[in-house]
Amino acid sequence: MASSKKSVIDQNILITYGGVAKRYEKGELIYQEGNIANFFYQVIEGKVRIFCANDEGKELTRYYVLAGQTFGEAPILTNKPYACTAQASASAVVIKIGIEKLLNLLHDFPEIANDLLFNFAQKLYASSCSTQILNGQTPEEKITRFLTHNKKGGENVIERVPFTRQQIADFTGLRVETVIRALLRMNEQGKVKIINRKVYF
Amino acid sequence: MASSKKSVIDQNILITYGGVAKRYEKGELIYQEGNIANFFYQVIEGKVRIFCANDEGKELTRYYVLAGQTFGEAPILTNKPYACTAQASASAVVIKIGIEKLLNLLHDFPEIANDLLFNFAQKLYASSCSTQILNGQTPEEKITRFLTHNKKGGENVIERVPFTRQQIADFTGLRVETVIRALLRMNEQGKVKIINRKVYF
DNA sequence: CGGTTACTTGACTAGCTTCAAGCCTTGTGG
DNA sequence: CCACAAGGCTTGAAGCTAGTCAAGTAACCG
Numbered sequence: 001m002a003s004s005k006k007s008v009i010d011q012n013i014l015i016t017y018g019g020v021a022k023r024y025e026k027g028e029l030i031y032q033e034g035n036i037a038n039f040f041y042q043v044i045e046g047k048v049r050i051f052c053a054n055d056e057g058k059e060l061t062r063y064y065v066l067a068g069q070t071f072g073e074a075p076i077l078t079n080k081p082y083a084c085t086a087q088a089s090a091s092a093v094v095i096k097i098g099i100e101k102l103l104n105l106l107h108d109f110p111e112i113a114n115d116l117l118f119n120f121a122q123k124l125y126a127s128s129c130s131t132q133i134l135n136g137q138t139p140e141e142k143i144t145r146f147l148t149h150n151k152k153g154g155e156n157v158i159e160r161v162p163f164t165r166q167q168i169a170d171f172t173g174l175r176v177e178t179v180i181r182a183l184l185r186m187n188e189q190g191k192v193k194i195i196n197r198k199v200y201f
Numbered sequence: 202m203a204s205s206k207k208s209v210i211d212q213n214i215l216i217t218y219g220g221v222a223k224r225y226e227k228g229e230l231i232y233q234e235g236n237i238a239n240f241f242y243q244v245i246e247g248k249v250r251i252f253c254a255n256d257e258g259k260e261l262t263r264y265y266v267l268a269g270q271t272f273g274e275a276p277i278l279t280n281k282p283y284a285c286t287a288q289a290s291a292s293a294v295v296i297k298i299g300i301e302k303l304l305n306l307l308h309d310f311p312e313i314a315n316d317l318l319f320n321f322a323q324k325l326y327a328s329s330c331s332t333q334i335l336n337g338q339t340p341e342e343k344i345t346r347f348l349t350h351n352k353k354g355g356e357n358v359i360e361r362v363p364f365t366r367q368q369i370a371d372f373t374g375l376r377v378e379t380v381i382r383a384l385l386r387m388n389e390q391g392k393v394k395i396i397n398r399k400v401y402f
Numbered sequence: 403c404g405g406t407t408a409c410t411t412g413a414c415t416a417g418c419t420t421c422a423a424g425c426c427t428t429g430t431g432g
Numbered sequence: 433c434c435a436c437a438a439g440g441c442t443t444g445a446a447g448c449t450a451g452t453c454a455a456g457t458a459a460c461c462g
Contacts, residue, residue, distance in 0.1 A: 052329070052332060052333050052336055053336075054333075054336050054337050054338050054342060055337070055338065055339075055342050056338050058336070058338065060332070060336040062329070062332060073322060073325070074322045074323075074325035074326040074329065075326060077318070077319055077322035078319070078322050078323050078326050080326055083326060083329035083330055083333060084329055106315075110311050110314075113311075113314060113315060113318060114307075114314060116318060117278070117314060117317060117318055117321065118278055118279070120318065120321035120322065120325060121274060121275045121278035121279050121321065122275075122279050123325055124274070124275035124321060124324055124325055124328065125275040125276060125279045125281055125284060127325065127328040127329070127332070128253070128263070128275065128284035128285055128328070129284055130332065131253060131261070131263060131328070131331065131332065131335070132253050132255075132284060134332070134335040134336070134374070135253055135254075135255050135259075135261040135335070135374060136255050136256070137255050137256065137257050137259065138256075138449095138450095139449095139450075141255060141256050164407090164408065164409090165408075165409065166407095166408075166409090173335070173336060174450080174451095175450075175451060175452080176408090176409080176410095177409095177410080177411085177450090177451080177452085178449095178450055178451075180409065180410065180411090181410090181411090181450090184410090196459095197408085197409070197410095197458080197459075338451095339417090340417095340418080365439095365440065365441090366440075366441070367439095367440075367441095375418080375419095376418075376419060376420080377440090377441080377442095378418090378419080378420085378441095378442080378443085379417095379418060379419075381441065381442065381443090382418095382442090382443090385442090398426080398427085398440085398441070398442095
């Protein structure tokens, strides 16, 4: 089995140092907000959604973790309870590894620690961006920021938005109806294009 | 000059590798949202406020950086424009160092890279917490989360809240009046104590 | 073709923001 | 020691708008 070049940490190395793979079915929770953090995770297959819930149970999507990417790092390294909940958003396989084992691994492979540093920097940056989204005053502003941050192409490229209105709502903290009405206004103003219910930005 | 034990990176090492110290007066901007990221910063003295502004100019405080702590790391390591603005919230001295010089430093001092990893983990965690604050539905919920995250003592300790109502507003994205009215309700409900205009939680 | 999911629309409401005005507290200078 | 300025805090009234609820319609998928 060739190691995946895209993984933050080579999965064979994770296994060698005591990592354990496990499959989670769609909707299953991997850990919950408030739980004591015991493991560091890396996705092998599928997709994991990280979200936090407020008192009324409304879930705000923080981000999705794809194959090769890690999650649950911050709480385990800072010895804090998880601040978010991790849920398999489709059938997923993840490797989990305890803190001591991870530290052994990082000790033996300093270049992985270095990779992790850059990886953390990316997450920090993404986190700043999502704060910007939530700081927007109007739904239009929040949605525009969200769409901008998630553009693959450059500024002048118009591309199909790969999110449902519900997903946009979950990322921006708005309600579906609000997202729909805001997108309609933005369509009239030419800020987005809606063709056959598909959104282009 | 003895090196400060509390600094993320020993300031003498920073200087040796080409870091430059500079003083900023109260209110002065160190870098602005959208600027190209050129430097990594560490505070020597004073306090720096990191905030992001929305289209209407309303500023959301992300966090304050105290002496010994770093800021501006994520954008420079990911080669992105700054997502926030950094402003001296009191007269402050900061050291700035370019990316190549920093990478040389990290290469020569792997243990500093390791410290930085834990430092990043703490920032990521703090970032998750501030997202939770913004995800709160009601002002009460936002304020409670903010106060909880900023408690020094344990759950059962009641202590003076070291923030003005305006500062709480800037952290939670609310308006002063809303914070005042929410705190009054929370006082009636026994969730906080207001004695002589000082808030205890 | 039938069931499920995604999207849409309208009416109503709650509550945060805004604007305006005034009060209290603290620190400073004469 | 007092007067005053400045910043922080408080209050009230009014309006806007996102949230909520309810009832649909359209697209997708097996």
